[in-house]
Amino acid sequence: MSVQANAPRLSSQERARRRYLTDRAIVNLFIWPTLILLIAINLFPLFYSLYLGFTDYSAIARQVPVWVGFKNFSDILNDQQMWKYFATTGKYALASVGLQTLLGFALAMLVREKFRGSGLLTTLILIPMMISPVVVGLFWKLMYNPTFGFFNYLLGFTNPSTGPDMLASRFAGKVVPNLALWAVVLVDVWMWSPFVMLLVLSGLKAIPDYLYEAAAIDRASSWFQFWRITLPQVAPLLLIAVLFRTIEAFKAFDLVMGMTGGGPGDQTELIAVNLYRQAFLGQWRTGRASALAYIVLIIIIAVSNLYIRYLNKMRGES
Amino acid sequence: MATIELQKVEKRFGDFQAVKPMDLTIHDGEFVVLLGPSGCGKTTTLRMISGLEAVTSGTILLDGRNVTWLHPSERDIAFVFQLYALYPHISVRDNIAFPLRAQGESKETIEKRVKEVVDLLQIGHLLDARPGKLSGGDQQRVALARALVRRPAAFLMDEPLGALDADFRESMRAEIKQLHIDQHATTVYVTHDQVEAMAMGDRIVVMSDAEIQQIGTPSEVYYKPANVFVARFIGSPGMNLARGHYSEGRVRLKGQNNVYAVPDDWQQALGKALGGSGDVLVGFRPEAARISADGPIAGEVYATELQGAYVMLYININEDEIIHIRAERIHQHQIGDTVRFDIDPRMVRFFDPASERAITREAAQ
Numbered sequence A: 001m002s003v004q005a006n007a008p009r010l011s012s013q014e015r016a017r018r019r020y021l022t023d024r025a026i027v028n029l030f031i032w033p034t035l036i037l038l039i040a041i042n043l044f045p046l047f048y049s050l051y052l053g054f055t056d057y058s059a060i061a062r063q064v065p066v067w068v069g070f071k072n073f074s075d076i077l078n079d080q081q082m083w084k085y086f087a088t089t090g091k092y093a094l095a096s097v098g099l100q101t102l103l104g105f106a107l108a109m110l111v112r113e114k115f116r117g118s119g120l121l122t123t124l125i126l127i128p129m130m131i132s133p134v135v136v137g138l139f140w141k142l143m144y145n146p147t148f149g150f151f152n153y154l155l156g157f158t159n160p161s162t163g164p165d166m167l168a169s170r171f172a173g174k175v176v177p178n179l180a181l182w183a184v185v186l187v188d189v190w191m192w193s194p195f196v197m198l199l200v201l202s203g204l205k206a207i208p209d210y211l212y213e214a215a216a217i218d219r220a221s222s223w224f225q226f227w228r229i230t231l232p233q234v235a236p237l238l239l240i241a242v243l244f245r246t247i248e249a250f251k252a253f254d255l256v257m258g259m260t261g262g263g264p265g266d267q268t269e270l271i272a273v274n275l276y277r278q279a280f281l282g283q284w285r286t287g288r289a290s291a292l293a294y295i296v297l298i299i300i301i302a303v304s305n306l307y308i309r310y311l312n313k314m315r316g317e318s
Numbered sequence B: 001m002a003t004i005e006l007q008k009v010e011k012r013f014g015d016f017q018a019v020k021p022m023d024l025t026i027h028d029g030e031f032v033v034l035l036g037p038s039g040c041g042k043t044t045t046l047r048m049i050s051g052l053e054a055v056t057s058g059t060i061l062l063d064g065r066n067v068t069w070l071h072p073s074e075r076d077i078a079f080v081f082q083l084y085a086l087y088p089h090i091s092v093r094d095n096i097a098f099p100l101r102a103q104g105e106s107k108e109t110i111e112k113r114v115k116e117v118v119d120l121l122q123i124g125h126l127l128d129a130r131p132g133k134l135s136g137g138d139q140q141r142v143a144l145a146r147a148l149v150r151r152p153a154a155f156l157m158d159e160p161l162g163a164l165d166a167d168f169r170e171s172m173r174a175e176i177k178q179l180h181i182d183q184h185a186t187t188v189y190v191t192h193d194q195v196e197a198m199a200m201g202d203r204i205v206v207m208s209d210a211e212i213q214q215i216g217t218p219s220e221v222y223y224k225p226a227n228v229f230v231a232r233f234i235g236s237p238g239m240n241l242a243r244g245h246y247s248e249g250r251v252r253l254k255g256q257n258n259v260y261a262v263p264d265d266w267q268q269a270l271g272k273a274l275g276g277s278g279d280v281l282v283g284f285r286p287e288a289a290r291i292s293a294d295g296p297i298a299g300e301v302y303a304t305e306l307q308g309a310y311v312m313l314y315i316n317i318n319e320d321e322i323i324h325i326r327a328e329r330i331h332q333h334q335i336g337d338t339v340r341f342d343i344d345p346r347m348v349r350f351f352d353p354a355s356e357r358a359i360t361r362e363a364a365q
């Protein structure tokens, strides 16, 4: 046929190679660099650190990792000091996530209705979340300063010797246990309540109006409506917010490091802070730190699983 | 049980008039249907009665009690929403019990009352399901159960069958009507389906353009439409309205040589309403036309439609004035045939084309 005669003559092989170049090759071109990068900076460290967790190894010593089996894990789990840090982390997580959830929910209910300036207010509330944790830590350190900090001034303590020194865990010179931990919790709540608010707010906005209309017809009080409609309807999103914040609380590092560095003494020594100390600060116990990191990971996975299971149960029901 | 009274009730959304000032009394135990085309303000009226929407002006009385500014929960009225508005996160049982729980009723009372309505509506097998898993009809039954369980003074229903398919609507229609007969609760029912309205209503309130066009029993609305809108809107097809000129007891219809002799008992009314003579619309239902060889009105068959036991003829009586006539199946009419017919004198109506209002014999006396 004449059409065929005019077409450029390509052997089937050539044609196949052209197609290969245009389709398959481009796909590979895009995928492989990403995959290699992922393997190099995510997967490899993940598995390498798992391996290191079973060895005696220090990153600055000139010696190869020595396989010691579960020794690091059993050492950590038998160390009273470590249990104390775990307990501190648990306390910290419970207090900060609990308070954030309450405050975030309250804020969301507050800005839920449109009023003059509610958009501006929402934006203002979101600011703390957008600042770098190191910066937040630093300026709260200044705010907490008993001599010239704003915090004591607001509480009405103008004389540093009679007021609290939050980060030193002292009040008028006397030691108050946990005060420093509460100081850090307060900052975390200040910083992350907006995050809970944001998620809850999107949950609240998704509740259809007709449910409240039906409830009004059914003569439900506002209190009844809150417990029977609002709360169950936002519960899935609220739970996601709590899950995210719980994971973050177990990994909490930058804020505490910036404010107290774990002190005074070891009062605010959260597990992540201690991990950093073991891995780098003077100790360089890379093997043991890797094991600890995996223990934290397992705890986080376990806790997340509980939440997710509950979340799925809730979803399955509705 | 309750009487609902609207006095000059009006609703505006900004500049937009959704409901013009409206007077309406719904008697105790009555089943009143609000009927009208989409957007005419039916839902808005119902929502104002329920308290979900605030009135712009006017007064709403419930059993003589002024409830205009009361919250829905203070009106003792149940509302069945078009899309059911069931609580999606709780079971059917909890949905039905919701209004009772909200009132803090005791466990035994709740159990007893829920069982009563569940038996009444035969939805016992659905109790543990979530509303989202049910069919439209079952969701509607649950919504009805939730409304009934409270034993409210009145029921408001906004197109409760609107989302169901045709088959099912008919049986649900009968169910709702039966419920009303059993309970005898004052009910205001919104629909845009005139068949539904005719079948269910003790009285029908025909609405259009944000105002009431006519209030009457189904037969009044059907046989004595108050104006051209109601005449056209009720019935399928609606009433035929042939344009003509009246003088001296006769209406000369537009176009062809059709002269219709007005029945004696109408002549005085027409003469008075039109001031002796004038343009008029002759209204008659398709079934009011009687085909006969010496009928005064002639037209050409334009189309025919078999509708079960009878045939609907589309007849061109003027250039492009088509009217509908119901004919027996035995008459074999072909397209293009000329048909002559008369109008049953008991079923003829007249309208003033200028005001579009019906001319009545009562007004002439």
Ligand SMILES: Nc1ncnc2c1ncn2[C@@H]1O[C@H](COP(=O)(O)OP(=O)(O)OP(=O)(O)O)[C@@H](O)[C@H]1O
Pocket: B013, B016, B017, B018, B036, B037, B038, B039, B040, B041, B042, B043, B044, B045, B192
């Ligand atoms: N909240 C509102 N704001 C502005 N306009 C509204 C509002 N609610 C209703 N309207 C308007 O008022 C008019 C009447 O609405 P309504 O819902 O009462 O009509 P309807 O008769 O129920 O119609 P349908 O058969 O479509 O449900 C419509 O034109 C609608 O657009």
Ligand SMILES: [Mg+2]
Pocket: B042, B043, B044, B158
């Ligand atoms: Mg409507």
